[in-house]
Structures are given as structure tokens and as C-alpha cells.
Amino acid sequence: MELDAVDWKILSLLQTDGRMSFTALGREVRLSAPAVTERVRRLESLGVITGFTAVVSPSRLGLPIESIVRVRVRSLDTPRFRDTVLALPQILDADHVTGDDCWLLRVVCRSMVELEDLVEVMQRYGDTTTSLVFSSHVRNRPLGPDLFTPPSG
Structure with missing residues (x-):
């Protein structure tokens, strides 16, 4: 898939501010709003x-406990784990x-008790860490054209 410099600039701007209007995007990339809309x-x-999407702060919404849970699910339990x-x-x-x-989960909870209960549910299907x-x-680093350029040196 071929993207030109204008496409990359549009992607960069939208990854930073997904609510940016087509008019504002057009100003930034020096195209008309209809041309930007088409792109x-x-x-x-x-x-x-x-x-x-909106990026929301879990801690501001009363979910201050964030964890990463690694789960080694037993093969036969995978469908029930998913469900x-x-x-x-x-x-x-x-x-x-x-x-x-098998699984890497990002989890938010209101309390350590809630996290403990959640991990206990996961342990029904295998080992957890x-x-x-x-x-x-x-977190949510924007993708850009530099990922497709080999590093120098």
C-alpha cells in the first residue's frame, strides 16, 4: 500500500487529535477540506x-488499579476462557x-479485592501471573513513516 507524505501527515494529525475538523486538517496539509475528506x-x-475514539482515564473514573495479567490457559478451557x-x-x-x-491482559479495577476476585476467575482456566x-x-504511540525506514548506523 503506497501512502504519500500528505497521507502520513493526515494520519499523524488524526492520531494526535481524532476530532480535528477537515478544514483544520486541510490547513495543516495545504489541501481543501473536500480533498482532505476524500483522502x-x-x-x-x-x-x-x-x-x-476518545482516550479515557480509568483512574479518573474510579478505576485506580491497573495490572497486566499473563494467563496460561489449558487448551480445552480456551473457548470457555474466551467466553x-x-x-x-x-x-x-x-x-x-x-x-x-497464552494471553496477555490489561486489566483495571476499583480495588485490590476486585483484582483478587478477577484473578481467581481467571485461575479457573489456568495459571496466572x-x-x-x-x-x-x-501508550498509544502514533504510527508513522519512520517505522518503514531502516534505522541508520
Whole structure:
């Protein structure tokens, strides 16, 4: 898929501010609002842009406990794990991964008691390892053309 410099600039701007108007985008990339609209629609139709969303602070909403839970699910329990655990509202992200663990889950909870209860549910399907998140230094980093350029040196 070939993206030009204008496409990348549009993607960069929208990843920083998904609410930016087509008029403001046009000013930034030196195109008319209709031309920018057409490019954004093309990027959506190609599946490059998959949606627009608000980034919400769980701690500001009363969910101060964030953790990463690694789960080694027993093979026969995988369908029930998917149906039961992955449907829980405390699960923000669930990645099926290779290695010793099968699942890497990002979880938010109101309290340590709630986290303990949640981990107990997960342990019905296999072994867990839970790590509390002290802080996040990189989250939702925008994708850019530099990922496709080999590093120099």
C-alpha cells in the first residue's frame, strides 16, 4: 500500500487529535477540506484508519488499579476462557500471544479485592501471573513513516 507524505501527515494529525475538523486538517496539509475528506475516506476504505475514539482515564473514573495479567490457559478451557473472562468489563486489552503464557491482559479495577476476585476467575482456566502497573511511559504511540525506514548506523 503506497501512502504519500500528505497521507502520513493526515494520519499523524488524526492520531494526535481524532476530532480535528477537515478544514483544520486541510490547513495543516495545504489541501481543501473536500480533498482532505476524500483522502480520509480513502484511508478508511483501505482499512488504514479503523476508527476514531476518545482516550479515557480509568483512574479518573474510579478505576485506580491497573495490572497486566499473563494467563496460561489449558487448551480445552480456551473457548470457555474466551467466553467468560474476555467478556468481563475490567479487561481493557486481551492479546493471544506465543511463549509460555497464552494471553496477555490489561486489566483495571476499583480495588485490590476486585483484582483478587478477577484473578481467581481467571485461575479457573489456568495459571496466572499478575503485575501491577506503576506508570505507563508509552501508550498509544502514533504510527508513522519512520517505522518503514531502516534505522541508520
